[in-house]
Amino acid sequence: MNIFRLRMVWERLARDDPYWAVLTAPDKVGNQWKLDAFFQTGIEDVEASLAVIDQHCPDLAKDRALDFGCGVGRLSQALAKTYQSVVGVDVAAKMLELAARHNRAPEQVSFVHNTRADLSKFPAGSFDLVFSLITLQHIPADLIRSYLPEFVRVLRPGGVIYFQLPTSVPPEPIEARKWSWYPPTMATRLKRWGGRWFRRFTGVGDPMRMNALPVAEVESLLQSAGAHMVAIIDQPVTDDCPSNVYIARRPT
Structure with a gap:
């Protein structure tokens, strides 16, 4: 899935059921x-x-925190109770419209639309905390x-990254992968083929999917970017979806 397709999925979710999509x-x-x-x-x-x-x-x-994958600002608003300035960033413009509408502290909290596979909108050393829950999954x-390397880049010296990410996800049900090679009509075959490729390139009609990275790879990515791991805390999403909270720090 490319960034455009990811954006389309979350724009649709923001239109249909935004608060449930977040939580x-x-x-x-x-x-x-x-x-x-x-x-x-x-x-x-x-x-x-x-x-x-x-x-830890x-x-x-x-002073300054980044809420990555802020959605409608559920965590951004709460971070503003502790941090002087909070920036929420999200791929979905519709989510950010709602976040701005619900912003109770506009002097502290701002929102940025980012449709890139990096955080180049923010200069290096911008934040004391990069915070992300139930987003990377x-x-x-x-x-x-x-x-993940961008999280490290935008940290100030001594800054901390705190994020949650599954280590593996349950396999897709067999029923969801079934494919009939003998549809009743050619029109049905073309409809299936066209819909499959339309979803592949646009994300329209795609469900919310779960993703994961193994612990060793997460550690390697952060260390290569210049952060050291402070703690890894077991926090499963569900019984069949193991997940960790990671705390990493950029050296002073």
């Missing part, structure tokens, strides 16, 4: 999230995460490999 609670599908409850989960997630960061990096400066592996 997929089973009972909230179909625009069932209440905004106060939705943003309260961001406060709780950020407070718990910052407490973990403080345990108590001297971390709290929805980005194809090749793009994850592009973004």
Whole structure:
């Protein structure tokens, strides 16, 4: 999946059911999230995460933070309670429209639309914290490999990266991979073929997918970019989807 296709998937999700797309609670599908409850989960997630960061990096400066994959600003708003300035970045313009609408601290929180496989919109050494939860798991592996070194590049000396990423994902159900080589009509065959290639190049109609990188590769990418690993914390997404939270730091 290329960056354009990823963007199209998330633009569609932002139009159809944006808050559930950000936080997929089973009972909230179909625009069932209440905004106060939705943003309260961001406060709780950020407070718990910052407490973990403080345990490992108590001297971390709290001036400027980057919320990567910010969506509608669920975590950006919460980070602004601790950081003087927060920048949320996302691939979907529609998500950012909603983030701006819900922005309760515009003097502290801003949002940037990024459709590149890098973070070149930000100069090196821009942030004390790069923060990302339940985002990288929805980005194809090749793009994850592009973004992780960029996380290090935009860190200030002594800055910290805190992100979550699965180590493996469950296989796609056999039913989802079935293909009939004998459709009843040529029109059906052409429709299937055309739809398959249309989805491949645009992402329209694609579901939200899970992606992963093994621990050793994550460590290698960060170390090659100049960061050292501080902690790896087991935090599974589901019983069949193991996941870690990574804390890495750029040397001073």
